[in-house]
Structures are given as structure tokens and as C-alpha cells.
Amino acid sequence: MGREKITVIGAGNVGGTTAQRLVETGRYDVVLLDIVDGIPQGKSLDLMQAAPLVGSNGRIEGTMDYKVSAGSSLVVITSGVPRKPGMSREQLLETNARVVRDVAKQVAAVSPSAILIVVTNPLDAMTYVAHKVSKFPRERVMGMAGVLDSARLQSFIAAELKVSADSVQAMVIGGHGDQMVPLIRYTTVAGVPLSEWLPKERIDALVKRTQEGGAEVVSLLKTGSAYYAPSAAIVAMVDAIMLDSKKIMPCAALCRGEYGVDDLFVGVPAKLGRRGVEEIVRLSLTKDEQAALAKSAASVKELCALVDRYL
Numbered sequence: 001m002g003r004e005k006i007t008v009i010g011a012g013n014v015g016g017t018t019a020q021r022l023v024e025t026g027r028y029d030v031v032l033l034d035i036v037d038g039i040p041q042g043k044s045l046d047l048m049q050a051a052p053l054v055g056s057n058g059r060i061e062g063t064m065d066y067k068v069s070a071g072s073s074l075v076v077i078t079s080g081v082p083r084k085p086g087m088s089r090e091q092l093l094e095t096n097a098r099v100v101r102d103v104a105k106q107v108a109a110v111s112p113s114a115i116l117i118v119v120t121n122p123l124d125a126m127t128y129v130a131h132k133v134s135k136f137p138r139e140r141v142m143g144m145a146g147v148l149d150s151a152r153l154q155s156f157i158a159a160e161l162k163v164s165a166d167s168v169q170a171m172v173i174g175g176h177g178d179q180m181v182p183l184i185r186y187t188t189v190a191g192v193p194l195s196e197w198l199p200k201e202r203i204d205a206l207v208k209r210t211q212e213g214g215a216e217v218v219s220l221l222k223t224g225s226a227y228y229a230p231s232a233a234i235v236a237m238v239d240a241i242m243l244d245s246k247k248i249m250p251c252a253a254l255c256r257g258e259y260g261v262d263d264l265f266v267g268v269p270a271k272l273g274r275r276g277v278e279e280i281v282r283l284s285l286t287k288d289e290q291a292a293l294a295k296s297a298a299s300v301k302e303l304c305a306l307v308d309r310y311l
């Protein structure tokens with residue numbers, strides 16, 4: 001049996017770096033697809049030529065043609081435009097909703113059994129678009145945000161305490177961006193609650209930095225947004241799914257009553273395996289955490305109502 005095929009749509013910063021990380025695992029045949037002729041082909045050729053140096057066996061092909069991606073087991077959607085100065089949130093929403101709509105339609109036609117991981121922002125609404133257009137069951141459509149936000153929080157805590165990042169466990173749920181809900185009660189260092197390691201004002205400062213984590217990178221880069229940590233988060237989800245590991249990771253998943261959220265994609269802890277989101281894991285939340293999640297869900301609902309007119 002050959003290796004399974006994974007397609008990355010959008011060969012920009014996030015898509016290109018994701019393709020690199022995937023091909024370097026040596027576990028997958030990767031297809032990198034974009035609408036700009038030359039970019040996916042050029043990046044793929046470059047990555048192919050790196051294989052003998054990094055000892056990777058993975059294969060990669062760059063293309064503009066969805067037929068090349070046919071029969072993919074998993075498709076990562078990073079295509080879209082970044083928010084430019086002067087562009088309103090609604091304009092970004094409209095442009096990217098149309099992009100994700102067109103992409104999801106073509107992906108569903110050639111890879112009807114694929115699992116979709118959506119990365120394009122605004123994340124929760126774009127995941128809704130991909131689900132609605134593909135008509136895939138909810139297990140097979142999810143968004144990447146919580147894994148990245150949790151990793152950001154973990155890395156800040158590790159730096160503050162001068163411990164290795166993998167000693168830190170964190171779970172950030174809710175919508176992406178300022179809507180995120182970091183579950184500090186469930187954040188631990190070597191299994192010990194964070195509140196025993198740091199005073200409240202330091203924890204609050206690290207949470208704030210996490211909430212503004214994407215913006216902090218943008219303000220430094222000036223010409224784009226983060227892609228190293230996002231692509232690492234995507235590959236962590238891909239591996240959890242493809243290796244059927246049943247890892248519990250926060251993802252934008254379609255809630256049908258879980259956490260009091262009805263028929264909306266919002267970040268929740270999910271058990272990831274070969275079938276996709278195999279279970280939404282229910283953690284008990286405090287009143288405040290539940291209220292923050294409800295607020296997140298309400299704003300996702302508003303965005304989804306706006307994108308409905310472009311579908």
C-alpha cells in the first residue's frame with residue numbers, strides 16, 4: 001500500500017511551511033495547490049531537492065489542478081487573502097468566504113472521503129463555510145486555532161518559568177483571536193496547576209500576550225502574519241488524525257449541544273483519530289468560562305449569518 005495523500009491548498013507562507021513539515025516527516029505524499037501559476041510548482045521542486053539533505057522520503061507535487069489532488073485522505077485549506085490596511089473585517093470575510101467556498105467545492109468533488117482542516121481566517125466562520133459547501137459529515141471538518149493558541153500560551157509559560165515547553169500543558173478553547181478562552185484551571189506544569197507556580201497578575205499578563213499572540217507577530221513582521229507555529233500546529237493535528245492517536249486537542253468543531261453551543265463551529269477539546277473529530281470531550285467549566293465561551297459562540301454566529309449570503 002502506498003502512502004496516503006495529503007493536499008495543502010494555498011502555497012503561501014502557512015501552506016508552504018506546512019507542506020515542508022509534512023514532506024519532511026516522510027510519511028505522506030503531499031500535493032501543494034495554488035491559483036498562482038509557478039508558486040506551488042516552484043516550492044515543491046525546491047522541497048523535493050531538499051529531500052536527500054534532510055533524509056526524507058516524502059514525495060511532493062505542486063499544481064494548479066485539483067485532479068492531481070484527487071483521492072486525498074486529508075486536505076488543509078490555507079488559501080485566502082490576508083487583511084490589508086484599510087480593509088474592513090467584513091471585506092476580509094467576504095473575500096475569504098468566496099475563496100473557501102470555491103476551494104471546498106472543488107476539494108469535495110475530487111476527494112469525497114477527505115478530512116478537512118481549515119486554517120483561513122476568520123477561522124470559525126471559514127470552517128462553517130467549508131462544512132456547508134462540502135456537505136461532509138461534521139467529524140470530517142474542523143478548524144485549526146486552539147492548538148496554536150495553546151502552544152503560544154505553553155511557550156510563554158515555559159519561558160517565564162525557565163522550564164521546557166513540553167513540561168507545560170494548556171488548553172485554549174473558544175473562538176480564535178480576542179475571543180479565545182484559556183482554561184487556566186486546566187493549565188499545568190509537570191501536572192501541578194499553574195496557580196501554584198505563578199501569581200495571578202503574571203498569569204493574566206501571559207494570557208493577554210497569548211490573546212494578542214498573532215498581532216504581536218504581525219507587528220514585528222510588518223509584511224505578513226505568523227506561519228512557523230501555525231504550520232507546526234497543523235502538522236500536530238494531521239499526525240494525530242493520520243496516526244489515529246486519539247490525542248485530545250482543541251479544534252474548531254461543530255457543536256450540537258455540547259458546551260451549550262448549538263449548530264456552530266467553535267473551539268472545543270476534541271479527540272482526533274482516523275475518522276477526524278471522533279468525540280467532543282466535555283470538561284466541566286466554571287460559570288465565567290461558560291459565559292466566555294457563550295460570548296465567543298455568539299460572535300461566531302454573527303459572522304456565519306454574514307457569510308451565508310456569499311454561499
Ligand code: APR
Nearest residue numbers: 010011012013014015034035036078079080099119120121
Ligand atoms: N485557490 C487556491 N489558492 C488561493 C486561492 C484560491 N482560490 N486564493 C488565494 N490563494 C492562495 C494565494 O495565492 C496565496 O499563495 O493562498 C495563499 C495565501 O498565502 P499568504 O498570502 O502567504 O497567506 P498565509 O500567511 O499563508 O496565511 C493564509 O492562514 O493563518 C491564516 O490568516 C491567515 O487566512 C490566512 C491563511
